[in-house]
Structure formats: C-alpha cells, structure tokens
Amino acid sequence: MPGYSRSTAFAESSHTTSxxxxxxxxxxxxxxxxxxxxxxCLPVGxxxxxxxxxxxxxxxxxxxxxxxxxxxxxxxxxxxxxVRLGSLKTTxxxxxxxxxxAGYHMLGELIGLDGIGTGLHGCHAIALEDTEICVMPFxxxxxxxxxxxxxxxxxxxxxxxxxxxDHSIMLLLxxxxxxxxxxxxxxxxxxxxxxxxxxxxxxxxRMTREEIGSYLGLKLETVSRLFSRFQEExxxxxxxxxxxxxxxxxxxxxxxxxxSASETA
Amino acid sequence: MPGYSRSTAFAESSHTTSxxxxxxxxxxxxxxxxxxxxxxCLPVGxxxxxxxxxxxxxxxxxxxxxxxxxxxxxxxxxxxxxVRLGSLKTTxxxxxxxxxxAGYHMLGELIGLDGIGTGLHGCHAIALEDTEICVMPFxxxxxxxxxxxxxxxxxxxxxxxxxxxDHSIMLLLxxxxxxxxxxxxxxxxxxxxxxxxxxxxxxxxRMTREEIGSYLGLKLETVSRLFSRFQEExxxxxxxxxxxxxxxxxxxxxxxxxxSASETA
DNA sequence: CGACTAGTTGAGGCCAGTCAATGTTGGTGG
DNA sequence: CCACCAACATTGACTGGCCTCAACTAGTCG
Numbered sequence: 074m075p076g077y078s079r080s081t082a083f084a085e086s087s088h089t090t091s092x093x094x095x096x097x098x099x100x101x102x103x104x105x106x107x108x109x110x111x112x113x114c115l116p117v118g119x120x121x122x123x124x125x126x127x128x129x130x131x132x133x134x135x136x137x138x139x140x141x142x143x144x145x146x147x148x149x150x151x152x153x154x155x156v157r158l159g160s161l162k163t164t165x166x167x168x169x170x171x172x173x174x175a176g177y178h179m180l181g182e183l184i185g186l187d188g189i190g191t192g193l194h195g196c197h198a199i200a201l202e203d204t205e206i207c208v209m210p211f212x213x214x215x216x217x218x219x220x221x222x223x224x225x226x227x228x229x230x231x232x233x234x235x236x237x238x239d240h241s242i243m244l245l246l247x248x249x250x251x252x253x254x255x256x257x258x259x260x261x262x263x264x265x266x267x268x269x270x271x272x273x274x275x276x277x278x279r280m281t282r283e284e285i286g287s288y289l290g291l292k293l294e295t296v297s298r299l300f301s302r303f304q305e306e307x308x309x310x311x312x313x314x315x316x317x318x319x320x321x322x323x324x325x326x327x328x329x330x331x332x333s334a335s336e337t338a
Numbered sequence: 339m340p341g342y343s344r345s346t347a348f349a350e351s352s353h354t355t356s357x358x359x360x361x362x363x364x365x366x367x368x369x370x371x372x373x374x375x376x377x378x379c380l381p382v383g384x385x386x387x388x389x390x391x392x393x394x395x396x397x398x399x400x401x402x403x404x405x406x407x408x409x410x411x412x413x414x415x416x417x418x419x420x421v422r423l424g425s426l427k428t429t430x431x432x433x434x435x436x437x438x439x440a441g442y443h444m445l446g447e448l449i450g451l452d453g454i455g456t457g458l459h460g461c462h463a464i465a466l467e468d469t470e471i472c473v474m475p476f477x478x479x480x481x482x483x484x485x486x487x488x489x490x491x492x493x494x495x496x497x498x499x500x501x502x503x504d505h506s507i508m509l510l511l512x513x514x515x516x517x518x519x520x521x522x523x524x525x526x527x528x529x530x531x532x533x534x535x536x537x538x539x540x541x542x543x544r545m546t547r548e549e550i551g552s553y554l555g556l557k558l559e560t561v562s563r564l565f566s567r568f569q570e571e572x573x574x575x576x577x578x579x580x581x582x583x584x585x586x587x588x589x590x591x592x593x594x595x596x597x598s599a600s601e602t603a
Numbered sequence: 604c605g606a607c608t609a610g611t612t613g614a615g616g617c618c619a620g621t622c623a624a625t626g627t628t629g630g631t632g633g
Numbered sequence: 634c635c636a637c638c639a640a641c642a643t644t645g646a647c648t649g650g651c652c653t654c655a656a657c658t659a660g661t662c663g
Contacts, residue, residue, distance in 0.1 A: 165505050169594035173512050175505050185382060187505060190498035195505060215491065219484045226480065232497035233454035238429050239504035240440050240460060246511035247438050247555035251619065282642065288514035292620055297643055313628075313642075329434035516651070547610065557652055562611055578610075578660090 089212040105129050113181030113269070114155050115209070116137045123221050131155075133178035133208040137200040143184075150188025152210045156180050159204025160279050163196040164287075177201075177267060177280065184233050201279040203321050236273060246290045249328075254289040255299045256327035259309065263318055274321070348543025369393050378446030378534070379420050379494050380474070388486050395482060398473040402465040403428075408449075411462045415453025417475045421445050425544050428461040429552075439553035441503075442466075442545065444530060458601050466544040511555045514593075519554040520564045521592035524574065528583055539586065543579040 105116050105128035116127045134157070143154060146166050148279060156178055163176040163184060175196055178184050187195040189211065218225040245254055267273035278285070282300075283293040303309045308324055310317040318324065343571055370381050371395060381392045399422070408419060422442055426448060428441040440461055443449050452460040454476065483490035510519055532538035543550070545567075548558040568574045573589055575582040583589065585588035 154545045165509050167509055167513070167594050170384060171509075171513050171594070173509050173510055187498055187501045189494050190496075190502050195502045215487070215494070219487065219490065222480070225484065225490075228494070229454050229480070229497070230456075232494070232501065233452055234456075235501050236497065236504060236557045237455050239508065242508055243440055243504065243511060244430050244432055244436075246508060247431070247552070248436050265341050281640090285513070293642080294621085294644085295619060298619095301643070303347065329432050329436070546608090558610080559612085559653085560651060562609095564653095566611070 093153045095162055105131065109158065110157060110181035115153075115183060115224070115231060118156060118223050119227075121219070123223065126217060126221070127209075127224065128247070130213045131207045135206040135208060137161075137204045137206065139200055139202050141200050143198040143200065143206060144188075144194045146194055148194050150185065150192050150194050150211070152185065152208045153183055153214065154185045154198070155207040155209065156182050156184065156204040157207050160201045161198050161204060162201055162280065162284060162288075165196045172287070172291075174280070174284050178286065180269060182266055186232055186235050189232075227264075251289075251291055251295050252302075253328055254291065255285075255296065255303070255309075256324045257329075258285065258289060259316065259318065260321070260324050260328055263321065274318045276316055278316060342555065356377075365440060369466055370396065373589070375420070375422060375446035376544050379445045380418075380448060380489070382492060384486070384492075385489050388488065391482060391486070392474075392489065395478045396420075396472045396474055400471040400473060402471065404465055404467050406465050408463040408465065409453075409459045409472060411459055413459050415450065415459050415476070417450065417473045418448055418479065419450045420472040420474065421447050421449065422470040422472050425466045426463050426469060427466055427545065427549060427553075428463045433471045437552070438555075439545070439549050442553065445534060453501055454497075461549070497550055516554075516556055516560050517564055517567075518593055519556065520550075520561065521573075521589045522594075523550065523554055523591050524581065524583065525586070528586065539583045541581055543581060 081137075105114075106121070106124050108114070111117070111124075116124050119127065131279075134303055135143070135154075137159075143161060144150075158180055160177065160179045161184065162174050165175045178185070178198075184198055185194065196274050214224075214228070216335045218228055234298050245257055251255065262276065262313065266276050280288070281293070282296045285291075285292045286296045289296070300309070300311045304311050306323075308318075308320045308327075310319055370376055370379070370389055371386070373379070376382070376389075381389050384392065396471075398406070400419075402424075408426060409415075423445055425442065425444045426449065427439050428443065429437050430440045431437050441449075442511075443463075449463055450459065479493070483493055510522055514522065527541065527543075528538045531541050545553070546558070547561045550556075551558045551561045554561070565574070565576045569576050571588075573583075573585045573592075575584055
C-alpha cells in the first residue's frame with residue numbers, strides 16, 4: 074500500500090484515531106474556486122476575493138478509502154469537513170451499544186457540525202466509498218466569518234439546514250409507516266443526485282440494507298421486502314444496490330410529498 | 339381582556355398571524371443582566387459590557403397566554419426567541435397534514451433556530467402555559483456577533499446543541515421501544531428541571547398524553563398505558579399531569595442511560 | 604347541568620420484528 | 634480462471650408490540 078510515509082504527518086491530528094485509518098489518509102491539492110461543488114458548499118455567494126480567503130483556510134485535504142473513519146464519537150472537534158467527492162455515513166451511538174445511522178452525506182455537503190456544541194464529535198463518520206474531504210479548521214472559520222458577513226450567514230444557514238433536515242427525519246421516524254419511509258428515502262436520494270447533475274432515476278445505493286434500515290428505523294429484512302414489493306408494483310427496478318426509479322410520481326405520493334423540502338438526508 | 343390597544347403595535351410583526359394571538363401579546367420590561375436564566379441562555383460567558391450590548395438588542399419582550407402562537411410554519415423568520423418564563427412546544431407538519439411535536443422548550447432555551455436556513459419558520463411554536471419571551475432580531479444578532487467572538491461562538495454552540503439534541507431524538511424514535519422512550523422522556527425532563535433549580539422528582543407535565551405521544555412517536559393510549567404500568571411497577575406516581583419520580587435509577591436504566599447527554603428535548 | 608376535553612382501560616388486529624433457511628455477489632488466493 | 638469464503642440479500646413462517654376502535658370516567662367551563 075503506497076503512501077505510508079506521508080500519512081504519518083496526520084498522526085497527531087484529531088480526525089484519525091484508529092491505526093489503519095491513518096495509513097491511507099492522503100493529502101491532495103484542491104481549491105475552492107475550481108471546485109465543482111462550490112455552489113452547494115459553504116462559500117456560496119462569496120466574492121472571488123472572499124472565496125480566496127476561504128480557500129486558503131482549507132489547509133488540508135484528505136482521501137479516505139471505503140470503510141475508513143473520518144472522525145469518531147468522542148474525539149476532539151477541530152474542523153468542519155466538506156465532502157468533495159464520494160459519500161459518508163454518520164452514526165450515533167446509544168449508551169447500551171445500539172448504533173443508528175443518523176445521516177448519509179454526499180458531495181458538496183458539510184459534516185462535523187454536531188461537534189461544535191460540546192467540542193467533541195457526537196457521531197462517527199465513515200466513508201461509504203473512496204472519498205475526498207476538505208478540512209476547514211473551525212477556529213479559523215469563526216475568525217474569518219467575523220470579517221465576511223456572507224460567510225457568517227452561510228455558516229448559520231448550514232447549521233440551521235441541518236436542524237431542518239433532522240426535523241424532517243424525526244417526522245419520518247415518528248409518524249410514517251415502513252413503505253412511506255423507504256419511498257421518502259428514495260425520492261430524497263433522487264432529488265439530491267439530480268441537484269448534483271447525476272441521473273435522478275438511476276443510481277447506486279452506497280449503503281447496505283442494514284444501514285438503510287438503521288437510518289429509517291427499520292430492520293434489514295423489512296427494507297429488502299419493501300424493495301421487492303416496490304419492484305412488483307412497478308415503482309422501481311432493483312438489482313442489488315442498483316436502483317432505477319420507474320414511477321417517481323407514485324413514490325412521491327407514497328411519501329406524502331414531504332421529501333423535496335429538505336436537501337440532505 | 340386588557341391590553342388590546344398596545345398589542346396592535348405587533349400587527350405588522352412576523353411572529354403573529356392569527357387574530358386572537360395578536361390580542362394578548364404584551365410587551366414587558368426585562369434585561370439580561372437581571373435575568374435568572376442568563377447562565378443558560380445565549381449571553382453565557384459574556385462580560386458585563388458585552389452583556390449590556392446583547393441586552394440592548396432585545397428590543398421586544400412578549401407575553402403569550404396558554405395556547406397562543408409565537409410563530410407559525412412558513413412565516414418570515416426575523417428573530418430568535420428566548421424563553422424567559424413558561425414553556426412552548428414546537429410542531430412540524432407533513433404535507434399530508436400529519437403533525438408531530440418536534441420539541442418541548444422550557445425557560446432559558448432558544449427557539450426559532452430552524453428558520454435561519456430558509457428565512458421561513460420551519461415549525462409552529464405554541465405556548466403550553468402563560469409564557470414570556472425575549473425577542474432577538476437575528477440580523478442585529480449577526481452584526482453584534484461579528485464584534486463579540488464569545489457571542490458568535492455561543493450562537494454556533496446553540497445551533498450545534500440543537501443538532502445533537504435532534505440526533506438523540508432520532509435515536510430514540512428509530513431504535514427504542516415504547517417504554518424506553520417514555521423513560522428517556524421522563525428522565526430528561528427531570529434533569530432539565532433540576533438544572534433550573536426545580537425539583538427533579540416532582541413536576542407537572544405541560545403536555546397532554548397526545549402531545550407526549552406525538553413527540554415520542556407513540557399513540558396517546560400507549561402513553562397512558564405506560565404511565566399506568568410505570569406506576570404499578572413503582573417507578574413513578576401519576577396523578578393526571580402531576581408526576582412524582584419514585585425510582586429514578588430504574589427509569590434511567592430503562593432508557594439505557596442515554597438521557598443526560600442532551601440538555602433540551 | 605350539559606357539553607367538551609382529557610385520560611384510562613379493554614379487546615382485537617395488523618404491521619413490522621424475529622428467527623431461520625437459502626440465494627447472490629464480490630473479493631482473494633491457489 | 635475458478636474455487637472458496639464471507640458479507641450481503643432475499644424470502645418464508647411465526648410472533649409480538651403497538652395501533653385501532655370503543656366504552657367509560659373525571660374534570661372543566663360556559
């Protein structure tokens with residue numbers, strides 16, 4: 074495995090705790106002004122000059138392989154992370170060991186937000202595929218935000234959007250039936266892929282049935298059965314993790330149309 | 339009903355839309371430096387001088403009667419609201435009309451946060467009893483935060499804590515059984531009352547069985563049955579909405595101890 | 604006093620969980 | 634290239650926890 078020598082530079086960094094995840098985190102070069110995710114990310118609406126300042130603050134870029142940890146529950150919070158490429162899941166942990174998927178994050182999204190409150194990360198972020206991350210030290214971000222009102226407002230918006238997203242998931246978990254939950258999930262993915270310029274009708278799930286179930290408050294068998302049933306009913310076509318949406322309207326109807334409201338999920 | 343003439347001053351304000359709620363919103367005088375909730379609120383850690391600036395920015399104080407609306411889903415977001423006295427519930431609304439209680443907020447807590455993201459309030463805030471509110475215009479708050487790093491950080495913390503709180507509710511809704519949910523709910527209330535100097539073992543619920551059920555993703559009958567069962571088992575004593583906790587340990591054990599982590603609920 | 608809202612309790616049904624067997628996929632090493 | 638293995642996925646049979654429907658009680662307010 075290449076890259077051993079460089080990656081030791083991260084040994085003291087907070088976002089790596091397990092030995093094997095350290096080994097393949099690699100620096101890459103990237104700049105906000107040439108990043109395709111700019112319009113979805115924190116710098117949206119910034120002037121070129123201001124953009125340059127934010128870009129300068131992104132001192133580190135990470136590459137994670139599938140299954141590697143970006144940060145772990147309870148570790149020190151130091152930075153926000155922007156997903157540049159790939160995707161991650163975040164999981165929260167109950168005291169009794171139960172674990173639940175709390176979020177699925179794709180490119181252009183910011184994660185690590187929940188650490189701001191306590192100074193410690195409140196969840197565990199794991200790459201679902203090979204993934205690239207921009208690291209934004211939070212103290213520097215706060216400092217810069219005092220000079221750039223637009224950036225300040227974007228930070229507030231990002232945090233508040235996360236709250237709104239969580240509320241819609243609470244609604245889903247608290248009051249929807251299994252089929253509605255899965256329908257909402259699929260429609261939400263479809264919308265998010267669409268917004269990123271990918272097909273809204275054909276995509277590959279990055280999560281296992283168990284992870285999807287955990288996210289939706291269901292068991293993996295239930296998820297599997299529902300996929301099969303949706304296929305029987307002509308709503309979708311499933312082949313393992315490859316999904317083709319055949320009847321988007323019906324899916325949206327199942328979910329009570331309450332999907333398009335929230336960006337992330 | 340007194341106060342008609344004054345309250346017309348709020349007619350153009352965003353946080354009142356229904357006629358009857360306007361009528362009893364009344365201004366009161368209050369200042370942060372003499373407020374008992376200071377240590378739980380946004381100005382925590384501020385110097386006296388800085389505190390004065392925040393206090394100056396709280397230009398309006400509202401009094402709501404039980405059942406009155408502070409803000410409504412979809413109305414313009416202009417300010418954050420600090421609960422000075424009393425309590426409120428916030429509810430989110432699905433497109434199909436289903437409504438769910440998303441939060442129970444007591445004195446010292448900040449609400450209205452979710453409106454920052456879109457500029458429109460994402461939920462509906464209703465007083466559960468006679469309640470006093472401090473109104474903090476958000477644009478002024480943002481401006482002031484640029485000069486006061488502590489305030490800026492407190493805003494970030496408040497937002498992030500709300501995210502952490504939502505995550506723990508998602509965990510509750512997604513993976514706990516009915517009795518665990520109610521146990522967590524009671525322990526959480528107990529902790530919050532305790533922190534505010536009230537009894538941690540005896541308090542009065544401000545929500546109906548239906549509202550509690552909605553909040554916990556259960557039906558009101560289930561909540562009622564569980565209260566009865568907890569009483570049979572000697573965990574609590576219930577008399578309508580009056581609760582006495584008899585066996586806090588057992589209650590905490592039921593909830594997997596995952597309660598004390600989050601402040602609000 | 605009557606109408607209404609909130610709460611309790613019981614009987615029965617259904618949705619999703621549990622347990623278990625089998626099939627499929629993808630990565631690894633001979 | 635194929636055999637093998639482990640992880641992932643599907644499907645069936647059964648169970649059980651919570652919901653639904655319903656009757657009844659206790660306060661509350663005009």
